Amino acid sequence: MGFRLTPQDTSFFSLFATTAGLLVDATRELTRFLEVEPSGRQAVADRLRDLEHSADDATHELINKVNSSFITPFDREDIHDLAARLDDCMDLIEEAADLIVLYRIGELPKGLADQFEILARMAEVTAEAMPKLRSLKDLSNYWIEINRLENQADSLHRTMMADLFNNATDALHVIKVKSIIDGFENAADSFEKVAHTVEGIAVKES
Amino acid sequence: MGFRLTPQDTSFFSLFATTAGLLVDATRELTRFLEVEPSGRQAVADRLRDLEHSADDATHELINKVNSSFITPFDREDIHDLAARLDDCMDLIEEAADLIVLYRIGELPKGLADQFEILARMAEVTAEAMPKLRSLKDLSNYWIEINRLENQADSLHRTMMADLFNNATDALHVIKVKSIIDGFENAADSFEKVAHTVEGIAVKES
Amino acid sequence: MGFRLTPQDTSFFSLFATTAGLLVDATRELTRFLEVEPSGRQAVADRLRDLEHSADDATHELINKVNSSFITPFDREDIHDLAARLDDCMDLIEEAADLIVLYRIGELPKGLADQFEILARMAEVTAEAMPKLRSLKDLSNYWIEINRLENQADSLHRTMMADLFNNATDALHVIKVKSIIDGFENAADSFEKVAHTVEGIAVKES
Numbered sequence: 001m002g003f004r005l006t007p008q009d010t011s012f013f014s015l016f017a018t019t020a021g022l023l024v025d026a027t028r029e030l031t032r033f034l035e036v037e038p039s040g041r042q043a044v045a046d047r048l049r050d051l052e053h054s055a056d057d058a059t060h061e062l063i064n065k066v067n068s069s070f071i072t073p074f075d076r077e078d079i080h081d082l083a084a085r086l087d088d089c090m091d092l093i094e095e096a097a098d099l100i101v102l103y104r105i106g107e108l109p110k111g112l113a114d115q116f117e118i119l120a121r122m123a124e125v126t127a128e129a130m131p132k133l134r135s136l137k138d139l140s141n142y143w144i145e146i147n148r149l150e151n152q153a154d155s156l157h158r159t160m161m162a163d164l165f166n167n168a169t170d171a172l173h174v175i176k177v178k179s180i181i182d183g184f185e186n187a188a189d190s191f192e193k194v195a196h197t198v199e200g201i202a203v204k205e206s
Numbered sequence: 207m208g209f210r211l212t213p214q215d216t217s218f219f220s221l222f223a224t225t226a227g228l229l230v231d232a233t234r235e236l237t238r239f240l241e242v243e244p245s246g247r248q249a250v251a252d253r254l255r256d257l258e259h260s261a262d263d264a265t266h267e268l269i270n271k272v273n274s275s276f277i278t279p280f281d282r283e284d285i286h287d288l289a290a291r292l293d294d295c296m297d298l299i300e301e302a303a304d305l306i307v308l309y310r311i312g313e314l315p316k317g318l319a320d321q322f323e324i325l326a327r328m329a330e331v332t333a334e335a336m337p338k339l340r341s342l343k344d345l346s347n348y349w350i351e352i353n354r355l356e357n358q359a360d361s362l363h364r365t366m367m368a369d370l371f372n373n374a375t376d377a378l379h380v381i382k383v384k385s386i387i388d389g390f391e392n393a394a395d396s397f398e399k400v401a402h403t404v405e406g407i408a409v410k411e412s
Numbered sequence: 413m414g415f416r417l418t419p420q421d422t423s424f425f426s427l428f429a430t431t432a433g434l435l436v437d438a439t440r441e442l443t444r445f446l447e448v449e450p451s452g453r454q455a456v457a458d459r460l461r462d463l464e465h466s467a468d469d470a471t472h473e474l475i476n477k478v479n480s481s482f483i484t485p486f487d488r489e490d491i492h493d494l495a496a497r498l499d500d501c502m503d504l505i506e507e508a509a510d511l512i513v514l515y516r517i518g519e520l521p522k523g524l525a526d527q528f529e530i531l532a533r534m535a536e537v538t539a540e541a542m543p544k545l546r547s548l549k550d551l552s553n554y555w556i557e558i559n560r561l562e563n564q565a566d567s568l569h570r571t572m573m574a575d576l577f578n579n580a581t582d583a584l585h586v587i588k589v590k591s592i593i594d595g596f597e598n599a600a601d602s603f604e605k606v607a608h609t610v611e612g613i614a615v616k617e618s
Contacts, residue, residue, distance in 0.1 A: 066615050077616040084608060095566075102574045154301075162308045171377035171583035175590070178381070196290060203272050204283040360507075368514045377583035384587070402496060409478050410489040 012065060012073050013134055019058045019086045020127035026051045026093050027120035033100060034113055045101045048094045055090040059083050073134070078201045085197045089126075089190045093119065096183025103176040111160040115184045118153045122146060122191040129198065136202045146195040153188035157181060218271065218279050219340055225264045225292045226333035232257045232299050233326035239306060240319055251307045254300045261296040265289050279340070284407045291403045295332075295396045299325065302389025309382040317366040321390045324359045328352060328397040335404065342408045352401040359394035363387060424477060424485050425546055431470045431498045432539035438463045438505050439532035445512060446525055457513045460506045467502040471495050485546070490613045497609045498538075501602045505531065508595025515588040523572040527596045530565045534558060534603040541610065548614045558607040565600035569593060 029051065032044045062083040066076050073079075100108070129142040160181050168174045235257065238250045268289040272282050279285075306314070335348040366387050374380045441463065444456045474495040478488050485491075512520070541554040572593050580586045 063611070063615070067618055075616070076618070077612050080612050080615045098570060099573075102570055103577055158304060158308055161305075165309055165378065165382060168378055171381065172577065172580055172586060174378060174381060175583065175586060176577060199269070200283050200286050203269070203286045204281070206273055206282070364510060364514055367511075371515055371584065371588060374584055377587065380584060380587060405475070406489050406492050409475070409492045410487070412479055412488070 012062070012069075012079060013131060015058055015062045015065065016082065016086070016133060017127065017130040019055055019062075019083070019090075020123070020130045022051050022055045022058065023086070023089055023093070023123040024120070024127050026090060027116065027123040030093065030097060030116045030119065031113075033097070033108065034116070038104075038106065041101050045094075045098050048097045052090050052094040055087055059087045074136075074201055074205055078197075078204070082194070082197050082201070085190070085194045086126075089123075089187060089194060092183065092187040092190050096180055096187060099176075099180045099183055103180070105173070105176050105180070109160060109177050109181060110163065111156060111181075112184075114156050115153065115160075115181070115188075118149050118156065119184065119187060119191075122149050122153075122188060125149070126191060126194055129195075133198070133201075136205055139198060139202055143195050143199055146192055150188055150192040153185060157185040157188075218268070218275075218285060219337060221264055221268045221271065222288065222292070222339060223333065223336040225261055225268075225289070225296075226329070226336045228257050228261045228264065229292070229295055229299070229329040230326070230333050232296060233322065233329040236299065236303060236322045236325065237319075239303070239314065240322070244310075244312065247307050251300075251304050254303045258296050258300040261293055265293045280342075280407055280411055284403075284410070288400070288403050288407065291396070291400045292332075295329075295393060295400060298389065298393040298396050302386055302393060305382070305386045305389055309386070311379070311382050311386070315366060315383050315387060316369065317362060317387075318390075320362050321359065321366075321387070321394075324355050324362065325390065325393060325397070328355050328359075328394060331355070332397060332400055335401075339404070339407075342411055345404060345408055349401050349405055352398055356394055356398040359391060363391040363394075424474070424481075424491060425543065427470055427474045427477065428494065428498070428545060429539065429542040431467055431474075431495070431502075432535070432542045434463050434467045434470065435498070435501055435505070435535040436532070436539050438502060439528065439535040442505065442509060442528045442531065443525075445509070445520065446528070450516075450518065453513050457506075457510050460509045464502050464506040467499055471499045486548075486613055486617055490609075490616070494606070494609050494613065497602070497606045501535075501538075501599060501606060504595065504599040504602050508592055508599060511588070511592045511595055515592070517585070517588050517592070521572060521589050521593060522575065523568060523593075524596075526568050527565065527572075527593070527600075530561050530568065531596065531599055531603070534561050534565075534600060537561070538603060538606055541607075545610070545613075548617055551610060551614055555607050555611055558604055562600055562604045565597060569597040569600075 026048055029044060029047050032047075033041060036044060063080060066072060066079050125142055125145050129139060132139050132142070161178070164174055164177055164181070232254055235250060235253050238253075239247060242250060269286060272278060272285050331348055331351050335345060338345050338348070367384070370380055370383055370387070438460055441456060441459050444459075445453060448456060475492060478484060478491050537554055537557050541551060544551050544554070573590070576586055576589055576593070
């Protein structure tokens with residue numbers, strides 16, 4: 001296993017850790033929506049846009065590194081896939097957050113705080129798993145926890161949708177809020193896809 | 207080919223057959239929505255939830271089996287992918303079915319019976335294909351039939367959407383019914399993705 | 413590299429070029445929607461349906477070719493994947509275009525011309541990249557340009573959605589227009605997935 005500790009290899013793992021760390025930052029930034037006045041939401045969305053750009057940079061660095069490295073810690077196409085999947089998480093978080101500003105929805109839907117909390121936990125669990133890519137061991141707790149969180153997100157999403165319709169009067173408002181709630185649910189799904197990709201790599205390399 | 211008949215290998219195929227069999231059960235259960243009063247729909251959704259849990263168990267058993275087997279009938283990551291794809295079918299069926307209850311939509315949309323019939327046929331065709339994974343032969347009828355059914359589902363979906371809008375008065379009702387119809391169309395797409403995954407395995411191993 | 417110039421190999425690349433060429437035709441056909449009266453839209457949708465069928469035929473020919481060839485220019489499953497991804501682009505373009513007719517939306521949304529222009533450029537760039545699959549070199553401009561176009565499409569999509577809601581009075585009209593705008597945005601995403609698949613192949617074979 002020692003040969004995996006060469007400088008090149010280390011930086012693959014550290015680039016994955018960087019991206020996952022940016023996801024932790026992004027999900028923490030989300031909770032700012034709950035604290036600020038509607039007039040302060042644009043600044044939160046802007047900060048998420050910056051984090052998305054940083055994640056893009058880290059992803060491109062990873063892809064370039066794969067292309068220029070003779071030795072990679074696992075199959076090139078799997079590194080490429082995992083990088084893209086992590087990038088998807090950030091894109092979906094930023095996109096859903098932007099809708100909050102774009103649709104000028106006023107009062108935030110009940111339950112959004114819970115969606116944010118689940119996403120924050122998913123990001124943390126994902127970031128904690130990245131260093132374990134080195135050995136591809138001890139990852140089963142990560143999958144179990146992501147799976148549990150995704151089930152929780154799914155159940156919350158259904159409750160939020162039912163609430164939205166059962167208290168609805170304005171159809172346009174419903175369409176807007178539904179887009180936002182669905183957007184964050186897609187983000188939760190994307191963390192599960194990251195876990196699935198890691199599981200696929202572990203299965204293949206085992 | 208005889209070496210594939212060892213006990214371990216057999217149970218990979220039988221686990222795939224189990225999951226596909228649960229999909230057949232689930233699509234049959236769907237038709238119960240057409241027979242019961244609105245008050246009886248929760249019981250149907252509950253039964254689908256149970257089937258989804260059983261499918262989850264079968265999927266986890268498959269993943270564990272891949273991780274603990276020295277010899278697998280085809281590449282580990284492909285077994286993993288196929289298991290996940292089959293699981294997606296069940297998740298999407300259960301999710302769309304739950305919306306029927308959650309959104310309290312009253313009268314079911316015209317065309318739902320046809321969506322259910324196509325999904326039932328897709329599940330049957332998929333279940334019939336699973337034992338053929340052993341030899342990866344004679345699968346072209348499966349792909350052709352799934353493709354034909356998906357085209358049929360797609361065409362039905364478009365007709366249902368046009369009907370929905372052309373007879374619409376209540377926008378909130380339209381949003382609810384659209385979510386349900388779209389959900390079952392996603393389920394039909396997911397059966398096509400299973401077929402695509404099987405096709406990819408056959409292409410690779412041929 | 414000369415051995416890749418055998419007749420069989422050539423036709424894999426020419427089949428990819430054929431499908432990409434059909435995407436160029438399809439995106440050009442889209443602009444016809446902007447020129448015809450509403451009564452002429454069905455004819456445009458019909459022509460797109462024909463192009464979709466031609467793309468299906470090319471895809472099936474590719475899959476059959478993979479299955480019957482001893483030697484393939486790169487891994488069989490990757491040829492299969494790329495063919496499916498290109499087919500997705502056509503399916504999504506045809507589907508979104510069909511909604512224009514199906515939903516009888518009258519006046520086309522502002523910004524649609526720009527969506528069409530971006531899709532046309534994506535199709536052209538993709539078609540230009542297909543011959544480079546032979547050497548898997550000089551593809552970075554293709555990825556950069558597709559990425560740039562997808563960001564542009566994404567930004568346009570958000571502006572269109574904000575405009576739609578901020579000028580909205582009729583919720584049913586909003587749902588219809590949103591479906592169409594979202595459909596073309598999904599098509600733009602699908603071109604990025606093609607680029608991602610090509611990138612994955614290049615990474616793997618490098």
